[in-house]
Amino acid sequence: MKRNEKRSRLAALFLALLLSDSLSPSVFTQEIIENSDRPASKNAGRTIPIQEVLRIKDEGKGFYFKLPWGLDVGLDGSIFVQDGLALYEFSSDGRFKKNLVKTGQGPGEITTEITDFLVNDNNVLFFSAPSNKLIKTDFEGKLIRELKFANKIFYRLLAFCGQKYFMLDHKRKNPAQAVGFIESDHSLFLVNDDGTFNPSSCSFTTQQYLQIREFGGGRTASSYSDITRLSFYSDNQEYLYMVHTPEYLIKRIDFKKAEVTGIFRRSYRRAKYKKQDPRDTRKMPEYDNDVYRLLVHKDHIWALTSTYDPLKGVLVDVFDSDGKYADNFWLPLLNIRTGDNISQRYYPVLIRGDFLYAIEHDTDWNFSIVKYRI
Numbered sequence: 001m002k003r004n005e006k007r008s009r010l011a012a013l014f015l016a017l018l019l020s021d022s023l024s025p026s027v028f029t030q031e032i033i034e035n036s037d038r039p040a041s042k043n044a045g046r047t048i049p050i051q052e053v054l055r056i057k058d059e060g061k062g063f064y065f066k067l068p069w070g071l072d073v074g075l076d077g078s079i080f081v082q083d084g085l086a087l088y089e090f091s092s093d094g095r096f097k098k099n100l101v102k103t104g105q106g107p108g109e110i111t112t113e114i115t116d117f118l119v120n121d122n123n124v125l126f127f128s129a130p131s132n133k134l135i136k137t138d139f140e141g142k143l144i145r146e147l148k149f150a151n152k153i154f155y156r157l158l159a160f161c162g163q164k165y166f167m168l169d170h171k172r173k174n175p176a177q178a179v180g181f182i183e184s185d186h187s188l189f190l191v192n193d194d195g196t197f198n199p200s201s202c203s204f205t206t207q208q209y210l211q212i213r214e215f216g217g218g219r220t221a222s223s224y225s226d227i228t229r230l231s232f233y234s235d236n237q238e239y240l241y242m243v244h245t246p247e248y249l250i251k252r253i254d255f256k257k258a259e260v261t262g263i264f265r266r267s268y269r270r271a272k273y274k275k276q277d278p279r280d281t282r283k284m285p286e287y288d289n290d291v292y293r294l295l296v297h298k299d300h301i302w303a304l305t306s307t308y309d310p311l312k313g314v315l316v317d318v319f320d321s322d323g324k325y326a327d328n329f330w331l332p333l334l335n336i337r338t339g340d341n342i343s344q345r346y347y348p349v350l351i352r353g354d355f356l357y358a359i360e361h362d363t364d365w366n367f368s369i370v371k372y373r374i
Contacts, residue, residue: 032249035266035325039318047312047330050356054371056081056094063088063096065367068359072119073352078139080124081359081369084113087126089139090369100124100141108135108143116157125165127157134165134191147195155186159240161255165191166240168204182210190258200258204244241294241301248290250303250319264323271306291317293347297374300326304347310334314347335360 038044056079058065063086070082077092080100087100102109110128117126123144127134132154134147147165155170168186188202239261240253247270252262271288288306295302300318307315312330320326336347336358348359356372 030260030263033262033264033323035264035319035323037267037269039325039327041318041327044328045330047332048374050332050372050374052370053355053373054094056090056096056369058367061096063099068367068369069346069348070114070117071348071350071357071359071369072117073350073357074119074139075121078119079357079369079371080117080119082114082117082126085110087114087117087124094369098141100137101126102141107146108137110135115155118157118160120160125157125160127154127167129155134167145193147191149195152189152197154189154191158188159255161238163193164255166255166258167191167197177210179210182208188253188258202253202259241296243289243291243294243303246285246287246289250291250294250301250323252323262323264319266317266325268305271308293349295349295351297351302351304331304349333358333360335362 065081066084068081068083072080074080078097079090079092079094081088081090085101085103089097089100091097101114103111105111110131110133112128112130114126115129117124119125122138124137124139125134132149134149134154134157135143136145137143153169154167156168157165158168159166167189169189171185173183173185184206186204186206188200188204189197190200191197238255240255242251242253243249244251247265248268249263249265251260253259254261268290270290273285273288275284291303291305293304295304299321301321303317303319305315305317309315309330313332313334314330314336316329316331317325318327318329333347333349336349350357351374354374356374358370358372359367360370361367
């Protein structure tokens with residue numbers, strides 16, 4: 001079934017992830033590890049094999065994939081998929097179990113789409129920025145805790161570590177600006193289990209391009225171009241890795257210190273931004289983002305870049321724990337691109353152990369969740 005009509009909603013959903021990171025005063029004195037455009041490995045540039053071991057398709061049996069855009073995996077292999085106002089749970093063998101989100105105004109209920117969610121041991125955390133509500137449940141959907149912030153509006157839930165929720169707020173630098181490149185400031189806060197919070201020394205600046213377009217009936221709409229993105233993932237619950245600005249740069253935040261403790265990058269030939277539809281009149285960035293997703297595989301960081309080959313897949317750069325450019329290879333994910341003209345590539349993937357999980361779609365926008373052995 002065709003799903004092209006859902007692309008406008010896809011753009012709105014992806015907007016929640018459009019973040020960049022500016023250097024706060026605490027990291028100005030840190031040395032940036034500079035890498036050349038050539039990795040240390042003599043076997044770089046190869047294509048690594050991936051073996052499909054599980055595919056969850058939308059077959060109308062208890063769930064329906066509209067625009068899934070986030071996923072996580074529990075310690076027992078359970079797969080969680082974020083899709084608008086739904087958070088679907090599947091068993092390790094792909095059997096649909098339930099939707100963990102309850103809609104409504106009561107405790108543990110939300111009426112707006114999920115902004116972020118995290119799976120920790122036997123608990124699930126999900127946050128709705130429009131509702132300014134953070135909810136913790138067990139895998140059965142039983143409510144454990146709800147935090148609704150009356151004195152502070154938060155924008156993102158980044159992580160949960162050391163009994164602290166790491167969250168961002170949001171402040172536009174020029175609220176009166178209606179069009180053009182819009183900048184917003186974000187500060188990282190450490191939120192306690194009772195809802196109290198304290199600011200950290202980390203701050204971020206985001207940029208989006210806002211353009212007003214006229215539609216039939218005199219309506220207007222906002223369109224956003226993905227200028228920069230924040231990516232994060234912590235496999236050992238000690239560090240948060242992020243990319244900031246459209247140019248190649250990776251930073252590491254130490255959870256215990258709540259500050260940046262490492263910065264590294266490599267020389268990179270930027271990819272020109274190409275519109276999927278030449279009839280699209282929206283202004284787009286001149287270049288694609290250099291890095292769109294960060295993953296942690298064992299003791300290495302994988303950077304999924306904007307370099308894409310329709311036969312080979314995505315070029316992945318590999319860094320060691322010290323930020324040295326160790327390797328690169330082609331990852332043959334050929335159906336992972338979003339093609340939505342808002343974020344040229346989104347790469348909704350994650351790694352758990354020796355398995356890579358991905359959200360894919362075909363040319364008719366029929367979605368599936370795939371588990372690969374790497």
